[in-house]
Amino acid sequence: MPLLKVNHLTKNFGGLAAVSNVNLSLETNELIGLIGPNGAGKTTLFNLLTGVYEPSEGTVTLDVLGKEHVLNGMKPYKIADMGLSRTFQNIRLFKDLTVMDNVLIAMNSKNKEGILTSILRFPSFYKKEEEMEKKVLELLAIFGLEDKVQTLAKNLPYGEQRRLEIVRALATQPKVLFLDEPAAGMNPQETAELTELIRKIQKEFQITIVLIEHDMSLVMEVCQRIYVLEYGRIIAEGKPEDIKNDPRVIEAYLGGEL
Template sequence: MTLLKITHLTHHFSGLQAVNDFNLQLEKGELVAIIGPNGAGKTTIFNLITGVYRPTEGQIEFDGKQLVGVPTNQIISAGVARTFQNIRLFKELTVLDNIRIAQYSQAEYSPIEAVLHLPRFAQGEKTIRNRSMELLEIFNLQDQVEAISKNLPYGQQRRLEIARALATRPKLLLLDEPAAGMNPAEVEALIELIRMIRETFDLTILLIEHQMRVVMEIAERIKVVDFGQTIAEGLPKEIQNNPKVIEAYLGEEE
């Protein structure tokens, strides 16, 4: 079953072609990686999927629905979640609040019920809190519930960001360079974590990553982009030896 289908996706930033005729079909349960040099337009693709930018051209179909033109929060509620290349937690808020905010669209009470503290409010809050605690336990953050998120060590902030993304109950998870700034041991743990959440939450994952170790180890298919164009596509092994890819990354051989 196809979960995500992107066709002819194109986006210009006032003249600059950030993404050009990008196509991608993602089956349910797959883990696909997008790689490419800096500025190749990878993050722009994520921004287009999540509605932060509106594509100049092209279609994005997710779970049978068109996403182009749909407001960001509705795209997220429909089952797409993402993390950011440079961590974007709600820095001044607690770990718990970060997770609870991500359950905004799942609240089972109305504003009136909240303001007047009607019974459904307490019930709804309890549900949100329990779910948050469950998630934090899975991510081994249960001791940091009340910590201010900016005070967490880097690795934990990364984990919290993924936990927060999962709190929105996604079917598709977009990970934007999750291994950025991590040391080899942390990368190892991250690979395990991605495998684990994929199983536990029954996820389809689209991954942007620079660290080849991560990509080669977990990706089932790889798409290579440069200057907004897809230059290669295939299994990790095929990509590894593709001269075009080597050229894009290392420059042409003299």
């Protein structure tokens, strides 16, 4: 069965259908693109899949060890614990906390130490804390942030803030990582580095990545399959070459861009 399956997903705001009858199927270790014009419903779809919004209709199911779990109605933190994590269009770091603390907060969702152990500071508490800090350093090293451990998040350059947000999402040990316009605001060099970074994440972490992005060169270069949204509906799905040459997609979104 698919890792994540979306059936007839719909979200209405008053009389407006922001997402309408969307069907998606994601396999393990895929790199999927989600494209479409501004206002097409891409971020709303991410919000539905990660529990920020509850669907008006339809279901979202996640395969966990061969068993389907319906995610409808779950709180975002529960969905994150099930294995879905994300970044945001507008960076949402804890700006007055250090790089280390930003990632530790995310990793703490997997910490199973009891309240009593944490309050009384048993030896197991300090051992677990050391293990988590070691894992954080290993993660930061992959992203070239190991020398910024004690830097406040707000003092990082823009590109490094983007990378830190991805590290924080990965610290929850996701099965599916949703990246919402990670190249937004980046210059060409930063975008090229991000392209390689996305490839590296998929290779090292063996997870499914779903990417919302307006930079079509990035999408076409890294994605294995692409879904196209227009007015909240999927109008096309396929490999990059198929999407690139689809007349309806060209008319709705790509134009002469490719």
